[in-house]
Amino acid sequence: MAAEDPRTWLRLGQVVSSRGGRDRGRYYLVIGFTGNMVEVADGVVRRVENPKKKNPKHLQPHNLVADEIGRKLRAGQMPANAELRQWLRLLIATMGGAGSGGSVSQEADV
Numbered sequence: 001m002a003a004e005d006p007r008t009w010l011r012l013g014q015v016v017s018s019r020g021g022r023d024r025g026r027y028y029l030v031i032g033f034t035g036n037m038v039e040v041a042d043g044v045v046r047r048v049e050n051p052k053k054k055n056p057k058h059l060q061p062h063n064l065v066a067d068e069i070g071r072k073l074r075a076g077q078m079p080a081n082a083e084l085r086q087w088l089r090l091l092i093a094t095m096g097g098a099g100s101g102g103s104v105s106q107e108a109d110v
Contacts, residue, residue, distance in 0.1 A: 006038050006056040013070030015062040015091050016040060018054070027092055028052070029069055029084055043084030064091045 010016070014030045016038070028040035031051055038059060039051040046052045066087035072079045 004056075006036065007033055010038060010056065010059075010061060011065055011070060012073040013066040013068070013087075015064045015066075015088070015095075016054075016059040017062065019058050019060050021058065023052070027088055028054075029066055029088060031069070031073060031079075031084075041081075041084055042088060043081035047081050048078050048084065062091075062095065064094060066091060 010030050010033075012030055012032070015027060016030060017027050018024050023045075026042065026045070028042050028046065030038055031041050031048060032039035034053060036056070037053045038056050040046065040054055040059070041048050041051040069079050069083065069087055
């Protein structure tokens with residue numbers, strides 16, 4: 001049975017966290033797809049130049065998306081690592097109930 005395409009339930013710029021392994025609990029933004037793998041980066045350990053390729057089964061999707069990052073990626077532009085770090089800080093703070101600024105979209109839990 002073929003694996004489900006992660007593009008059907010993940011978006012570019014979406015916040016995900018690792019479910020297992022050495023990076024368990026680490027937050028990332030989705031920056032691309034390669035076959036049935038998801039490319040994620042956090043701008044610190046995994047930079048945009050060397051994203052981590054993760055099996056989508058090992059990712060926990062969250063209902064927050066950095067719209068600006070997604071727009072850049074769809075336009076073929078690579079965001080700066082500093083932008084990823086900034087958006088992750090903002091989105092993680094939003095998940096914790098803190099106030100937010102900037103363009104953040106919330107969608108229903110997947």
